[in-house]
Amino acid sequence: MVLRATLEKKEEKERVRLELLRATLRLAAAHGFASLGLREVSREAGIAPTSFYRHFADMNELGLALIGDLVGPVIASLRATGPSTEQLLGALGDEMLAAVADDPELVRFLLAERSGAFPSFRTLLREQLSGLAVALRAAFKHVNVELPPLAAHAAVVLLLDALGNALDQDATGRAVIREQLVWSVQRLLG
Amino acid sequence: MVLRATLEKKEEKERVRLELLRATLRLAAAHGFASLGLREVSREAGIAPTSFYRHFADMNELGLALIGDLVGPVIASLRATGPSTEQLLGALGDEMLAAVADDPELVRFLLAERSGAFPSFRTLLREQLSGLAVALRAAFKHVNVELPPLAAHAAVVLLLDALGNALDQDATGRAVIREQLVWSVQRLLG
């Protein structure tokens, strides 16, 4: 009983923390992360401004947590696999579409902060994306295609561009972008 | 004499306007465009906050002017030409390095707002970048290489990624990135 209650208290805190991250994503999609204040985010999350400090020291710390807790998993989810080159490319396109459909605000944040004003954000995202390039190499190796590191990096860059373009399109446009991504990465294979 | 004086007055206004744009770039590099206020920009530009309104209705209007007046020319400057494929690729790498060296703040703004929170900024930049892709196709056609539109677009995307990585590197790292860009675009040619 004691153990159970402890878990519930921690879980409640975790719930509020996650709500702060989600609130930030919702607002950042509209006005940009750098323009957000702790009061605005707290209001959106449904807590008092002073409660914000129970979770983060400032917005910068929240941003880093957002990248670690939410962006990381989305980047990891882009790791396509398949039994053949063709199916692997198809899976890559599918994962791209899925990311945009599942969590457009998170994808927007990822793309914006990759080139944004905060060096710490850029560094963290660069590391995660380079992990994605490594995974992509491994996936291609699995279907006996030797992808040089630079080509894998280029494929990731094309994938990110596709994500950005898809965000501003409806379902029809997104399907086209998926095909273009597959075509481009295919060409990169040589 | 009357004509001359008229010009001087207009030129002075143009000078202040340009200084507002430059001040915005300096500040945006550090904190992000979306976080900037008209008072902060006016202070940096050396004018009273109320004078801001003599040039722009708000920061959004200033941002669009910034893209039109300053970002456009930089994107245009990336249009490499050369008498052979090899020299064309070399020129592309050189233009990339030149842009980063000449005006890093402007390049940072371009990259950030391409995926930023303001749809109007994204649209304007996308148009200008698609012009660059068209120019790139023409340049390759000139050396008898038929570059499909999607491949030209992919080359532009790789160029932008190189710009972003170069911004965070010193001279040595930038030289490496230049080589990587040339290698990647070369591979894209097939």
Place this chain on the structure above:
DNA sequence: TGTACATCAGTGAACGCGCGTTCACTGATGTAC
């Protein structure tokens, strides 16, 4: 040419407002014995 008027970029004072932050407090839950 001189004179009277128009234009307009730049300004300082003032406004109401939302911001980040500090503080002391509440009350539910956890811990010790």
Place this chain on the structure above:
DNA sequence: TGTACATCAGTGAACGCGCGTTCACTGATGTAC
């Protein structure tokens, strides 16, 4: 088991501060005649 104490997420009041915006004004320059 009950009791006394500790922990800690959430809170409302209050603070000083910088924000965007309005306003009436200045003074240099342009224009009309």
